[in-house]
Amino acid sequence: MEGGSSTSGGRSWSIYGRAEITARYEILGSVGSGTYSDVYRARRLSDGLAVALKEVHDYQSSVREIEALQALHGSPNVVDLIEYFWQEDEDAVLVLEFLQTDLETVIREGKRRDGGIEVGEVKQWMVQILRGVDACHRRGIMHRDLKPSNLLIGADGVLKLADFGQSRILNEFEQIPTNEEWMPQPPTIDQGVSHPSVGGYENQAAQEQRPFNQEDYLQQLVDFKTRYGTNDADKESNLQDGDASCLATCSTGDMEDDPYKGSYSFVAEESAEHESGTLTSYVGTRWFRAPELLFGSVSYGLEIDLWSLGCIFAELLSLKPLFPGTSDIDQLGKIISVLGDLTEESCPGCSKLPDYNKISFNKVENPIGLIACLPNRSPSEVNLVKRLVCYDPASRATTMELLLDTYFTEEEPLPTPLSELKVPSTKTTHDGGSLGEFYNYGNMESDSDLEEFGPMDISTTERGFSIRFS
Structure with a gap:
């Protein structure tokens, strides 16, 4: 079948x-x-x-x-x-x-407890997430769909990244050396029945390891940021995408009741990936999607995962989503209301994004700021999120930079030991039922009509059209 x-x-x-x-x-x-x-x-x-x-x-x-x-x-x-x-x-x-549960359930149960999730526990969850994403990025793998429900947790408190159905391996990515100097071969998809050895290789982690110290790694991080930043849309190391913007990825709910739908001059072609090998036009779950994707970036890299990490960490700290957009356009509006306007000053090169001149909002004179979104959290915690949730992809902190941060290594309390973590006995749904939809984060993909944004001005431009929201 x-x-x-x-x-x-x-x-x-x-x-x-x-x-x-x-x-x-x-x-x-x-x-x-x-x-x-x-x-x-x-x-x-x-x-x-x-x-x-x-x-x-x-x-x-x-x-x-x-x-x-x-x-x-x-x-x-x-x-x-x-x-x-x-x-x-x-x-x-x-x-x-x-694995019996996930981070979404941990957050939900944290809401029910007096005092929420203890700081030491928050740190332990964060450290494990960072290690998982770091393992991906060292091998040039973009997960592209990081969210709490894709972070599974076992009874022993070990957290593991899951659901790699949207992931992509950057073939031209120069891997950062690790203590696991092995790279298994990709699968050969044939008509065979089963593949019990997972591709026919064995873990070679026990092989002789090449010495690699912290200074070497930090230097390679600098080189990595220089070579694989996403400001230059023509860099060969970046992958080409279809329209991944808030307009191109609107679901039916965005469009069917929209009186202006006749003005839309393009549609997303989901089948293109199967024919050409390009990225999908719909990358990541909306609440955790980087702004460059919402503005139609066709050239992006590992930094989109780092933005998602910042949103996850903010939710761990506040026990509520940082940017819970009801549609892709609302998602952008929520981000701008917190971080301020997306400009060349805050994100060099952003004016070259495909839909930058097609969608605009009134200038935000007084953005809310991340401090207001994370009440009663320490400056170190707010700073941690700031280093990830920033407009300029090249400025986002890498996973290893964060793992070496004193917030995890020196500031008390230190990360709680795995054996002391409060691990839910099972995954629960939003209504408290058991074992809800696997790898699903509620109904955040349900888009709303454009009418909710009030007055808007639509005009034609040389590149197609522009929508301004008041």
């Missing part, structure tokens, strides 16, 4: 009817489902190991997730791909370690 699965009685027969899977795993039930995948909890028959079976209905997402997880195999803060099954005319099924 290709491109999807039929269901009966809550079961996806494309997985329950696959003998190569049921011969090795007992499927215990559905964990949840999304647009491109269904996830099941299962038990490995040989030893009783609890696993998650992720049936992916999109070819490109399957390839990306397998390639990324193979490249990251053995990373302590990235979910482990145990094996995968893929046959002709069948969806790929990834066998992943099963």
Whole structure:
């Protein structure tokens, strides 16, 4: 069965009817489902190991997730791909370690506790997230969909990055040396039944390691920022995207009731990626999407993950989303109301973004500022978010720069030990139910009409059109 699965009685027969899977795993039930995948909890028959079976209905997402997880195999803060099954005319099924909860649930339960989440616990969650993202960026992997529900947590308190279906490996990226000097080969997608060795390689982390000190690494960070900054749209190291802006990625809800919809001169072509290998026109979940993407950036790099990190950290600190936009345009409005106007001064090169001159807001004389968004938090905590949530991609702090920050290494309280973390016993939904939709962050993708923004002025320009919101 290709491109999807039929269901009966809550079961996806494309997985329950696959003998190569049921011969090795007992499927215990559905964990949840999304647009491109269904996830099941299962038990490995040989030893009783609890696993998650992720049936992916999109070819490109399957390839990306397998390639990324193979490249990251053995990373302590990235979910482990145990094996995968893929046959002709069948969806790929990834066998992943099963983790009982996620950071979204930790935040939700923190709201219910007096005092919220303790500072030491916040630091421990942040450190683990940084280590996971650092492992990705060292290997030139953009996750592109970082959010609390994609940060899974085991009973032992270990946090792991998951859901790499939107990830991309920067082929021209010069990897930063690590203590794991190995790079597994990407998967060969053929008509084979199963791939129990995850691509046929073994972890070589125990091989002889090349010495690499902190000074060497920090120097390479400087070189990295110089070479892979995103100000210059023509840099070969950056990837080309389709329209990833707030206009190009509007869902039906943005457009169907819009009296001005006839003025839109272009549409997003989702199928382009499959034909040309370019990036998708819809990158990341809105609340955590970098502003350059909302303005249609066609040349971006690892820095989009760093913006997402800042939004996640802010939510850990305040227990509420930093920029909870109800539509892509509202998302931009919320960002500008906090950080101020996006200008050449705050972000050199921003005027070259594809939709910079198509969408504009009235000048924000007195932006709210991040301090107001993070009440009762220390200057160090606010500064941590500021170093990530800034307009200029090249100015965003790298993961290793933050891991070396005194906030984590010296300031009391230090990160809480894993054994002392308050780990929820299971993942819960927004209404308190158990085991909600896997890898899903509520309904934040539901766009609202443009009418909510009040008066707007639409005019034609040499590049198409411009919308100004009052």
